[in-house]
Amino acid sequence: MPSQTPERPGRFRRTALQPDEAQRILIERMSPLPEERVPLAEAWGRTLARSLTAPHPFPPFRRSAMDGYAVRAEDLRHATQEARVSLEVVESLPGGVAPTRSIGPGQASRIMTGGMMPEGADTVVMLEMTVSPATEDDALPVVTIGRSVPIGVNVADVGCEIQEGAEVLRAGQRIGAGESAILASCGNAEVGVRRRPRVGILSTGSELLDVSEPLEPAKIRNSNAPMLAAMVRESGADPVMLGQVPDDAPAARALIDAGLRECDLLLTSGGVSVGDYDVMVDVLSSPDVELLFNKIAMRPGSPTTAAVANGKTLVALSGNPGACFVGYHLFVAPALRVMLGQTPYAENRSFQAYLGAEFPKVNAYRRYIRAATDLKDGTVWVTPTGDDKSSLMTTIVNADCLIEIPPLKEGLAKGHLVTAWRL
Amino acid sequence: MPSQTPERPGRFRRTALQPDEAQRILIERMSPLPEERVPLAEAWGRTLARSLTAPHPFPPFRRSAMDGYAVRAEDLRHATQEARVSLEVVESLPGGVAPTRSIGPGQASRIMTGGMMPEGADTVVMLEMTVSPATEDDALPVVTIGRSVPIGVNVADVGCEIQEGAEVLRAGQRIGAGESAILASCGNAEVGVRRRPRVGILSTGSELLDVSEPLEPAKIRNSNAPMLAAMVRESGADPVMLGQVPDDAPAARALIDAGLRECDLLLTSGGVSVGDYDVMVDVLSSPDVELLFNKIAMRPGSPTTAAVANGKTLVALSGNPGACFVGYHLFVAPALRVMLGQTPYAENRSFQAYLGAEFPKVNAYRRYIRAATDLKDGTVWVTPTGDDKSSLMTTIVNADCLIEIPPLKEGLAKGHLVTAWRL
Numbered sequence: 001m002p003s004q005t006p007e008r009p010g011r012f013r014r015t016a017l018q019p020d021e022a023q024r025i026l027i028e029r030m031s032p033l034p035e036e037r038v039p040l041a042e043a044w045g046r047t048l049a050r051s052l053t054a055p056h057p058f059p060p061f062r063r064s065a066m067d068g069y070a071v072r073a074e075d076l077r078h079a080t081q082e083a084r085v086s087l088e089v090v091e092s093l094p095g096g097v098a099p100t101r102s103i104g105p106g107q108a109s110r111i112m113t114g115g116m117m118p119e120g121a122d123t124v125v126m127l128e129m130t131v132s133p134a135t136e137d138d139a140l141p142v143v144t145i146g147r148s149v150p151i152g153v154n155v156a157d158v159g160c161e162i163q164e165g166a167e168v169l170r171a172g173q174r175i176g177a178g179e180s181a182i183l184a185s186c187g188n189a190e191v192g193v194r195r196r197p198r199v200g201i202l203s204t205g206s207e208l209l210d211v212s213e214p215l216e217p218a219k220i221r222n223s224n225a226p227m228l229a230a231m232v233r234e235s236g237a238d239p240v241m242l243g244q245v246p247d248d249a250p251a252a253r254a255l256i257d258a259g260l261r262e263c264d265l266l267l268t269s270g271g272v273s274v275g276d277y278d279v280m281v282d283v284l285s286s287p288d289v290e291l292l293f294n295k296i297a298m299r300p301g302s303p304t305t306a307a308v309a310n311g312k313t314l315v316a317l318s319g320n321p322g323a324c325f326v327g328y329h330l331f332v333a334p335a336l337r338v339m340l341g342q343t344p345y346a347e348n349r350s351f352q353a354y355l356g357a358e359f360p361k362v363n364a365y366r367r368y369i370r371a372a373t374d375l376k377d378g379t380v381w382v383t384p385t386g387d388d389k390s391s392l393m394t395t396i397v398n399a400d401c402l403i404e405i406p407p408l409k410e411g412l413a414k415g416h417l418v419t420a421w422r423l
Numbered sequence: 424m425p426s427q428t429p430e431r432p433g434r435f436r437r438t439a440l441q442p443d444e445a446q447r448i449l450i451e452r453m454s455p456l457p458e459e460r461v462p463l464a465e466a467w468g469r470t471l472a473r474s475l476t477a478p479h480p481f482p483p484f485r486r487s488a489m490d491g492y493a494v495r496a497e498d499l500r501h502a503t504q505e506a507r508v509s510l511e512v513v514e515s516l517p518g519g520v521a522p523t524r525s526i527g528p529g530q531a532s533r534i535m536t537g538g539m540m541p542e543g544a545d546t547v548v549m550l551e552m553t554v555s556p557a558t559e560d561d562a563l564p565v566v567t568i569g570r571s572v573p574i575g576v577n578v579a580d581v582g583c584e585i586q587e588g589a590e591v592l593r594a595g596q597r598i599g600a601g602e603s604a605i606l607a608s609c610g611n612a613e614v615g616v617r618r619r620p621r622v623g624i625l626s627t628g629s630e631l632l633d634v635s636e637p638l639e640p641a642k643i644r645n646s647n648a649p650m651l652a653a654m655v656r657e658s659g660a661d662p663v664m665l666g667q668v669p670d671d672a673p674a675a676r677a678l679i680d681a682g683l684r685e686c687d688l689l690l691t692s693g694g695v696s697v698g699d700y701d702v703m704v705d706v707l708s709s710p711d712v713e714l715l716f717n718k719i720a721m722r723p724g725s726p727t728t729a730a731v732a733n734g735k736t737l738v739a740l741s742g743n744p745g746a747c748f749v750g751y752h753l754f755v756a757p758a759l760r761v762m763l764g765q766t767p768y769a770e771n772r773s774f775q776a777y778l779g780a781e782f783p784k785v786n787a788y789r790r791y792i793r794a795a796t797d798l799k800d801g802t803v804w805v806t807p808t809g810d811d812k813s814s815l816m817t818t819i820v821n822a823d824c825l826i827e828i829p830p831l832k833e834g835l836a837k838g839h840l841v842t843a844w845r846l
Binding site: 040041044045056058059060061065067093094095096097098099113114115116156161162168169173175176177178179180181182183184185186187188189205206207208210211212213214215216217218219220221222223224225226227228229230231233234241273319320321325348351352353354374375376377378379380389391392393394395396397398399417 | 463464467468479481482483484488490516517518519520521522536537538539579584585591592596598599600601602603604605606607608609610611612628629630631633634635636637638639640641642643644645646647648649650651652653654656657662664696742743744748771774775776777797798799800801802803812814815816817818819820821822840
């Protein structure tokens with residue numbers, strides 16, 4: 001009857017690290033996965049493996065920013081509504097058509113937005129500013145203009161947006177809308193991205209039913225595995241569902257070893273608390289497993305454990321959904337960012353905000369509270385999404401940040417300035 | 424020579440709508456797509472088609488929140504370090520094991536986190552608070568405790584997190600980590616979600632090269648189609664790349680009709696400005712096309728056009744990347760939200776923030792400026808990502824909001840409170 005065994009030595013004697021120290025230790029073990037090439041159309045959400053240097057200036061030619069007439073500003077210097085100037089229209093330049101005529105004194109070319117400016121022209125008169133546009137019935141097409149225009153108006157010079165050789169995208173950037181546009185402009189039909197980490201997900205706990213099973217006394221359905229899979233996808237990695245750790249240490253170890261072989265990172269949930277029966281503590285105390293940490297001075301998630309086995313990293317998260325969620329965001333998300341070649345923490349990940357509700361508790365440990373951000377009249381508020389119990393999953397639904405509450409002798413009033421971490 | 428033709432009637436005579444009016448007109452035409460059922464493991468990022476009512480309370484049984492002993496608080500009422508109390512351990516209750524013994528006076532059951540509370544017990548003493556845990560060598564296993572414990576400590580009552588029949592998830596919610604956990608807990612191996620909208624993407628402009636083609640004079644590579652595809656994915660829809668609109672109106676119309684048949688919504692970029700040659704203006708002036716709007720009192724993106732043809736909606740966006748981006752976020756993103764059964768605007772989509780840089784321009788139109796949000800010491804700042812020219816795509820890269828600047832006779836100073844729209 002395993003429940004009656006005395007606690008194994010070391011179970012109570014864990015050394016608690018501060019969260020940032022544990023993050024540092026874990027992140028140091030991670031390295032970026034190899035690069036792979038994917039078609040641009042499939043690159044959305046991936047991470048750039050290398051910086052992009054502009055292969056040519058953009059725009060690559062001098063172009064018109066408006067529909068109108070490419071002219072010489074000099075010709076219109078004295079033009080007014082009373083003293084209109086008529087120019088001979090020598091050519092029409094829709095987008096994509098290279099000019100064949102250069103613009104001499106008294107001449108103009110009709111030009112469309114994005115059209116290539118002809119030699120000699122130094123400015124564009126907008127169509128709406130011409131008195132009478134040329135018509136095709138005219139023997140000699142002419143445009144009449146009743147105002148002057150400064151040099152360079154409505155003209156985009158070569159390279160005015162991007163200079164040749166400029167670093168336009170940085171390695172580690174996630175590919176979104178703007179990145180896709182720039183990659184396309186620079187001729188990248190294929191893009192070098194980091195391989196998506198394969199993240200194994202194992203659950204422990206003989207109380208767990210599969211989501212498809214009917215309830216039984218003393219049992220609940222496994223919610224941590226689908227929750228972790230969702231977070232892994234959110235991180236830009238691929239979840240690999242490995243099922244449930246058996247209650248027997250050698251069998252558990254075999255399954256974990258198989259998972260480590262197949263995956264780049266292995267996550268488990270449950271079985272890491274003091275006093276648990278669970279096999280994770282046994283598995284992780286094996287001499288060929290290098291323990292990175294097994295206790296963190298924080299709530300929830302204090303038994304969050306990380307180890308290296310067979311050259312791969314395993315993070316054992318708490319089985320309580322709230323603690324599992326916090327452990328993922330504090331430790332797994334930064335580790336995956338490193339595997340994806342990103343900086344461990346997103347820019348602006350931590351921010352100062354006003355506490356949206358009183359925090360009445362005396363607090364012996366650093367605490368991470370699921371919360372929602374609200375922007376009001378130029379100020380930032382963070383309000384806990386509900387009770388802070390580590391077992392709750394309903395408070396995860398609307399959480400977009402974690403409020404960090406340091407150890408405190410007294411509670412905090414509503415409106416206190418606190419640190420929060422964006423999820 | 425089409426460039427020399429006089430402007431067709433109506434080209435200049437567009438009636439400009441305010442952006443919110445145009446949004447309203449477009450959104451009214453959209454309706455949610457049908458529901459489809461997908462496995463929970465594939466439901467991440469999808470939108471719930473119907474609200475979820477809890478089929479049973481959660482937790483479904485009274486459970487322990489800690490590793491320790493399930494006891495009767497009464498038995499420990501007078502327990503102190505000097506007057507310890509020993510209780511007979513009648514059973515061991517790991518997770519998943521239903522109790523077979525109820526707890527009478529002087530009795531306790533060993534219980535693990537998540538274990539089902541036995542009848543009779545009304546509180547849990549944490550393992551760390553016991554003086555000597557029971558061992559399996561004891562003839563009669565006994566636990567000794569040197570303190571009193573209030574009733575209900577470390578016990579989660581039936582339904583304390585979710586009551587049976589409570590609405591735990593709302594139709595229209597995007598399925599993330601918390602939603603996945605709750606769906607699993609409630610036994611949803613399959614989930615009813617809205618079908619992903621199929622969004623056709625067509626480009627116009629004879630200056631456009633494919634991303635794989637080498638540069639030619641007067642030509643640039645098509646960057647709007649990959650940018651739109653990325654935004655469509657970000658919205659939770661599927662892009663369908665339809666290529667380029669030919670320069671001939673009947674051929675263009677045939678391609679557009681085919682796109683409308685295949686897709687739920689059709690996007691085009693380019694060819695909607697006054698004075699363009701492009702065929703989009705011709706196609707959209709056909710008598711069987713119902714024009715919803717073709718001019719908006721805003722910059723950039725004023726010629727953004729929406730129409731209904733063959734019972735499907737088409738949004739013709741500007742060809743300038745910056746204007747195309749703004750038009751997508753102001754009109755297409757809300758329309759897709761409706762097709763996904765979401766509210767047209769995300770909660771908290773607009774917010775007040777301090778302007779991070781001077782805005783010097785006199786401004787005749789409502790203006791939407793690509794900007795980045797920064798949270799500093801509890802305040803929110805929004806700073807333009809660069810020059811506001813509609814042709815620029817580099818300013819899209821770091822933009823996470825649009826600053827809305829109303830028509831103004833003078834510029835705005837740094838620190839002015841402005842309205843911004845989250846992307």
